[in-house]
Amino acid sequence: MLVLVSLCQAQKSASKPKALLLPISKDPSTVQYITRLNFGTPSVPKTLVVDLGGRYTWIDCAEGYKSSTYKPGICGSAPCSLAESDGCNKCLSAPKPGCTTKNSICVINPENTVTEHVDFGELAMDKISLQSTDGSKPGPLDSVSDFIFSCATDMLVIDFARGAKGMLGLGRNPVGLPTQLASAFGGGFRHKFAICLPSKPKTNGVIFFGDSPYIFHQIDNKSMTIDVSSLPRLAYTKLYINPVSTAGASRKGEQSTEYFVRPKTDSHKLDPAFHQQQGIRWNKNKHTFDEAFFANWNESRVKPVKPFKDCYTATVRTPLGVAVPDLAFVFENNVKWDIYGANSMVEISRDVHCLGFLDGGSNPRTSIVIGAHQLEDNLLQFDLAASKLAFTETLL
Incomplete structure (x- = not known):
C-alpha cells in the first residue's frame, strides 16, 4: 500500500503547472537512458541514468556538490521516516553534503541497478527544477524545495554513461520523483507520469509528469503533430x-x-x-x-x-x-x-x-x-x- 502523497516533505511550489517534462537520450556506448535534472542553488544540471523502478533519486555528492539550499536529513526527522531510513550515522568528517551538522544523519542505501551494487548513502534535501509544459511546447522552469534524495559516494558510479553522476528514481514509493512532484504541486497536478524511450542516440525521448496531452511530431512530416x-x-x-x-x-x-x-x-x-x-x-x-x-x-x-x-x-x-x-x-x-x-x-x-x-x-x-x-x-x-x-x- 502506498503512503499518501500528502505526507511527502517536498515543499509546495508557488506556481501550479499541469505538467512537467524531462528529456531522455540514449547513450550509444552503454545503451543507457539518461536525463538531466537541475539541483541546488545556484542551479546545476546533473546527468542521471533513468531508473524506472528506483526507490529514490541518488547522486554522487563526494566532489563538487555546492548549494546554499542543501539540507541534511537529521535522524528522527519526518523526511527520514518518509524515506524509511536504514539507520543513523555520525558526521565525523569535514563539513560537506551529507556531513554539515553535528547531529546524526539518517542513512538510505542507494543501488546502482546496472551493476546491482548497493552502497552507503545519506539522506539529503535540496531544490530541484524542471521544465513545465502544456503537452505541446516547453514552458518556464518550476522548482521544488527540499526534494529528498540520497547522497552517494563515487564508488557507486560504475559502468555508467559518460558524465552520469547518479540515477533518477521513478519508483512507486513516497520518495520516488513522481510522488514528490505530485505532493509539491498539489491536487491539480495528477499523480502520474508517462515515458517514451528513444531507440536511437540521435533521437529524443521524454518523461512527462502530471497530466496529458502528449503531443508528438510525426516522423515523416515534422509540421504535423498528434496527441498520443x-x-x-x-x-x-x-x-x-x-x-x-x-x-x-x-x-x-x-x-x-x-x-x-x-x-x-x-x-x-x-x-x-x-x-x-x-x-x-x-x-x-x-x-x-x-x-x-x-x-x-x-x-x-x-x-x-x-x-x-x-x-x-x-x-x-x-x-x-x-x-x-x-x-x-x-x-x-x-x-x-x-x-x-x-x-x-x-x-x-x-x-x-x-x-x-x-x-x-x-x-x-x-x-x-x-x-x-x-x-x-x-x-x-x-x-x-x-x-x-x-x-x-x-x-x-
Missing part, C-alpha cells in the same frame, strides 16, 4: 504492488517499488534501468520459448552474440523493424500489447539481429522482466492514483 494520449489504440491494464522487495538490499516486509502488471499466467515487471537494452529476461524454469516463432522465417541462424543466444541474418526490413513474426503480451481482460521486429529483435550489425530474450537464471527475482528494448518508441503512462498502466503499440 487520445489514440484509440491506447490500452489499459491494472498495476499491482509486489509485497516482496526486488531491490538489491531491503528490509523484512518491504514492498517492491517496481511496476508490475498481471498477464493471464504470471507477474511481469517493467524495469528499463535494470536491463537497459538487454531485452526480456525469461525464466526458463517456468517457460519455454516456442521455436515455431522462426519456423516460417527464411533467414539463417548465425553464431550467438552475448548475452543473446538466438541470432540471425536479417535482410528484410519494414518501418516496424526487421520482418519477423509479431509477439504479444496478453494481460487481464485480453488486453494485448503487440511487439514488432523493432522491439523484439536487437540489432547487432546491419545484417545480424538477435532475439531480445535472455535466460533469467535458476533463481530470478521475478519470472519475467520486460526490458527497455521492448519499451523503446512506445508511450507508457503510469497512473499511480488509479493504479493502472496505459500503453500504446509502437509509435513508429
Whole structure:
C-alpha cells in the first residue's frame, strides 16, 4: 500500500503547472537512458541514468556538490521516516553534503541497478527544477524545495554513461520523483507520469509528469503533430504492488517499488534501468520459448552474440523493424500489447539481429522482466492514483 502523497516533505511550489517534462537520450556506448535534472542553488544540471523502478533519486555528492539550499536529513526527522531510513550515522568528517551538522544523519542505501551494487548513502534535501509544459511546447522552469534524495559516494558510479553522476528514481514509493512532484504541486497536478524511450542516440525521448496531452511530431512530416494520449489504440491494464522487495538490499516486509502488471499466467515487471537494452529476461524454469516463432522465417541462424543466444541474418526490413513474426503480451481482460521486429529483435550489425530474450537464471527475482528494448518508441503512462498502466503499440 502506498503512503499518501500528502505526507511527502517536498515543499509546495508557488506556481501550479499541469505538467512537467524531462528529456531522455540514449547513450550509444552503454545503451543507457539518461536525463538531466537541475539541483541546488545556484542551479546545476546533473546527468542521471533513468531508473524506472528506483526507490529514490541518488547522486554522487563526494566532489563538487555546492548549494546554499542543501539540507541534511537529521535522524528522527519526518523526511527520514518518509524515506524509511536504514539507520543513523555520525558526521565525523569535514563539513560537506551529507556531513554539515553535528547531529546524526539518517542513512538510505542507494543501488546502482546496472551493476546491482548497493552502497552507503545519506539522506539529503535540496531544490530541484524542471521544465513545465502544456503537452505541446516547453514552458518556464518550476522548482521544488527540499526534494529528498540520497547522497552517494563515487564508488557507486560504475559502468555508467559518460558524465552520469547518479540515477533518477521513478519508483512507486513516497520518495520516488513522481510522488514528490505530485505532493509539491498539489491536487491539480495528477499523480502520474508517462515515458517514451528513444531507440536511437540521435533521437529524443521524454518523461512527462502530471497530466496529458502528449503531443508528438510525426516522423515523416515534422509540421504535423498528434496527441498520443487520445489514440484509440491506447490500452489499459491494472498495476499491482509486489509485497516482496526486488531491490538489491531491503528490509523484512518491504514492498517492491517496481511496476508490475498481471498477464493471464504470471507477474511481469517493467524495469528499463535494470536491463537497459538487454531485452526480456525469461525464466526458463517456468517457460519455454516456442521455436515455431522462426519456423516460417527464411533467414539463417548465425553464431550467438552475448548475452543473446538466438541470432540471425536479417535482410528484410519494414518501418516496424526487421520482418519477423509479431509477439504479444496478453494481460487481464485480453488486453494485448503487440511487439514488432523493432522491439523484439536487437540489432547487432546491419545484417545480424538477435532475439531480445535472455535466460533469467535458476533463481530470478521475478519470472519475467520486460526490458527497455521492448519499451523503446512506445508511450507508457503510469497512473499511480488509479493504479493502472496505459500503453500504446509502437509509435513508429
